[in-house]
Amino acid sequence: MGRSNRAGRTADRGRATAEDTPAATGPGGRTHAQGPLSRAVDSGLAELRPDRDRPAAWSLLIDGAPQSLVDLADPTHLGFEYQRRLGHLVDLVAPPxxxxxxLHLGGGALTLARYVAATRPRSRQQVAEIDTALTDLVRTELPLERGWQVKVRGADARSVLERTPEGAVDLVIADVFSGARVPAHCTTVEFTALAARALAPGGWYAVNIADGSALPFARSQVATLGAVFPELCLVADPAVLRGKRFGNLVLAAAHSPLPVAELGRRVASDAALGRVEHGRALADFAAGATPATDAAATPSPAPPPGVFR
Structure with missing residues (x-):
């Protein structure tokens, strides 16, 4: 998927007891002078590598696969394509x-939680991240600013979603990966219905997935979200949509019309190519696809060998 196109992830290696923990440890954080860091976490080998272009920025990798980019000096900087597209949705879901x-389903380095906190002060955020060792690493080396209302729950994404009260959140962001694959139980109509239940009136559901070639998983996910929500759109690199390469696709869904035109303008202004599909074009994209259900769902496809080199 490349440096700026890797899907974020939540390790999903069994159910865990939910436990709220504060995400921040105060100001400061790792400096480039300290060099890269490698540490075993629950989901594999985590690495923090200094970004060559930004003096306070770090890339998080798990088993060599890029996961997140965090700039401690500028939490509004979203270095990965899929995160910028999710950032556009954060910007558009409510007035500036x-x-x-x-509710973030998948934490990683908490990049999107930082973005929300910086651009929308006084926001309240909960993050489901089952890899508690990774959360500890991030809290220590890439701490959030004091005063940001972010709690990390060490639990499976679906179990947190099941416990979320009806109508409790304005935005659910699902960025749930086990290794490089979306786990099956987080891909279904039943999972999507739980997300819809958690949304307040006017709220949105945003999902990051990854697929390639003929895009069977992405087409099924469009059908799955469409079985629950009447309004949806998809954002991806045109080369990914043509099946030319494996990459990320971001889906947005709601019960009221989405600002597709403005989203399209913002996507077009990005340095990376992107296209927004909706309406008839999106229906044609998903034509013949079957919604995933708990009874028959499978994980998203594994990336091709060498995709992260």
Whole structure:
């Protein structure tokens, strides 16, 4: 998927007891002078590598696969394509600056939680990240700013979603990966219905997935979200949509119309190519695809060998 196109992830290696922990440890954080860091976490070998272009930025890799980019000096910087597209949705879900209540399914280095906190002060956020060792690493080396209302729950994404009260959040962001694959139980109509239940009126559901070649998983996910939500759109690199390479696709869904035109303008302004599909074009894209259900779902496809080199 490349440096700026790797899907974020939540390790999903069994159910865990939910436990709220504060995500921040105060100001400061790792400096480039300290060099890279490698540490075993629950989901594999985590590496923090200094970014050559930004003096306070770090890339998080798990088993060599890029996961997140965090700039401690500028939490509004979103270095990966899929994160910028999710950032556009954060910007558009409500008027600028208005605080949000956000549920992040998948934590990684907490890049999107940082973005929400920086662009929408007083927002309340909960993050489901089952890899507690990774959360500890991030809290220590890449701490959040004091005062940001972010809690990390060490639990499986679906178990947290099941416990979320009805109508409790403005935005659910699902970025759930086990290794490099979306786990089956987080891909289904039943999972999507839980996300819809958690949303307040006017709320949105945003999903990051990865697929390639004929895009069977992506087409099924469009059908799956469409079985629950009447409004949806998809954002991806045109080469990914043509099946030319494996990469990320971001889906947005809601019960009221999405600002597709404005989203398209923002995507077009990015340095990386992107296209927004919706309406008839998206229906044609998913034509013949079957929604995934708990009874028959499978994980997303594994990336081709060498995709992260």
């Amino acid at each position: 600056g208005r605080p949000l209540t956000v």
